[in-house]
Amino acid sequence: MAAMETEHDKTPQSLSAKFEGSFAYLTIRDRLPTILTKAVDAIHRNKNNFFEQHGEEGVNAEKRAISFLSKLRNELQTDKPVLPLTDEAEDTAAWNDYMQRQQDLMEDKQPVSWFKSPWLYVECYMYRRIQEALLLNPPISDFDVFKEAKTQSFFESQQAVISLCTYLRELLTSMDNIAENQLYDKFLEFLQVSLWGNKCDLSISAGQDNSQKTSPIDSLADLRRFMLVDDSDKVWSALMALQGSGGTEKRGARVDIILDNSGFELLTDLVLADFLISVGLAKEVRFHGKCFPWFVSDVTKEDFNWTIKQTMAFNHRQISACAVQWKRFLKEGVWSYQDHLFWTLPHEFCDMQADAADLYSTLQASDLILFKGDLNYRKLTGDRDWEHTVPFGRALRGFHPAPLCSLRTLKANVQVGLQPGQGEKLTSQELDWMTSGKYAVVQFFCPP
Template identity: 60%
Template structure:
């Protein structure tokens, strides 16, 4: 694999040695707590969801639906047992287009170990095993038609959206009022609004159902009133670089045919997705961008991650909302999609276990697509883990170093911390935080707006 080869070269040329993966083998780590507690709870909830829909499966598909439900529950229960007893990872058998990539990845992991021991839940990379669990949940349904299209996480995502509705109304109202006067804004005002909406999108990332193991996790208060008090919790704030890049692109356009493209690699559906759409709307309205490309997941993933179905459902619910500000936003957003100003992508690479420094080798077409962007926002914790390889980096290692060659375009991570990895901090900053707040890396209380530009390396 490219990243493993790079690790050897980095050790030889004197650059920082690439550390080990985060893993449940480190007892007491957040990875360990995830594998022992959170993942089994997510599986149990998925099994319960399938069982509760037994009557619906019967109504729609007769006895065939009931038998499919039983087999799917059996496979997910087996998966839970494998996880809890640290069984070896087994190949996928559903024959879907990505199964071969998954099985090749397993073979490479086996080769890396150089022992009789196979990759397993408590010994292998946490990133790999967590991704593998969601892919196996999906396999359990794919092997049991007519249940293939059933999303075991859909109910939780829908509930999270409706429980956040008052907060959604608040930010939609703010956006609509902002757009009514934006034409008269000077750069200083545009900059202030961009930085504010970046923070709204940043803190929207706290609504994460995979971290809460599918339990209620919605935005129930006005997100705008808390922004000032949350600023001290942004450990790295590179939003000035984001502004400079976008405003310079806007000023330096040579012709009307030159288009500024911004990509947003999405994380959670529900409230967070709406904050991303709000940001995208502002970028288009302010002419800081001419087109927005959204990247979501091709299958249900990490409980609340955005799929095409979630994206389309959200636009529909926004359009048909009873509140005028919500519905007006939904109509504008649907028109952006129809006009090709907003484009949705769901490349299968986003639901493979690879860290992103493998992308140019494994998914060259996706890497080439991202190279067309002027700026890529990576939302959330999982994307940050894949950007940095989910490794035990020193706090002070630079973001560029941790990216290990992944530089398709200028990029910015918007992330609330929910995994024990963070790079780019000042000397002593991480240690001080560990003393004042032992859970600072995993609680979602802290956040980063972290920027990298390949042109400046």
């Protein structure tokens, strides 16, 4: 079934239509139940904590939440109809309205169900139902079922964190009178570190260890051959255009980073943001995260603050120096963190102007928007069965708030902006090239 049309031009079907009975079915049947099982296990492992904090009320809430999630897992595995949300959260009406819109699109008028709906929708819906299980069961409503996995991933990447922070601090102390071409080279390094940090995605590995063990800087040269599209020079030009020349006053850019994963990937985003501010390529960085735990490892406000706190606690001079700088950036408003309910709705981003006008207006004030990761790419392109050669700008279907760039390692069956024959050649060599996380893109678009 095709996802909802929002543009006047014809667009391809959602990927669930192409992969019905194979990709979407197997992913729902295998990966999502595994994630639900891990969520149940996390709640059960914290039973004693719930008792210590809330007494019998906490234990009873734990039992009810587990029962809810076990029922949800059965609904998912047996292709039951998708149910309306019953909690009273701020986004409940928007979710139920979206479900009705999906129902209205069903040609046979059969109920919207797990295997017969757009894959992007039901995957997002599952994470929202996990949130519902907790919201309906106070006093454990604010429990993060993915926190343990995120924490483990961060600590298992310690050596890479030390290496990256040390490299940044030593670089920044030796950059007086650096030439523009050298600055460009260092910009490419940190942009690519942020790009390849996206390999650490716990939703793809169903919560299994996917941490970074080695120095990311040392790996960049070997990884370049796996970049299918590299618009880094266009990103650089967008930033440099705001630097002023010939006596023109330097304005500096406001950069918005739409975050993806916590753990090591978030560290790479913080390091990139530090570099941009410290060398004058940006004057302000706004980080955008999720309102509640989402796709296992996506960044929430709690994750963001926890990561800053952990860097402060590191017994390592260079990491502590980074943390002090980052705290200062936040205190002075040079950095800021914000979330919005739209990021945890199932909508494609081309719906944002109509369904979240305030967020769209916020992004319009940006000079450069960096969209991290696979889910953001799927929402940018509508998770549709595009031909690989379709231009990135066309696949955005009118989503043009400001110059934007996708930094993404490929872990889903959608990719646009390739050269003729490039996708076919990759398919002949590696059938899973779009889902293995081995390949990456830096794709830029500037609105007319």
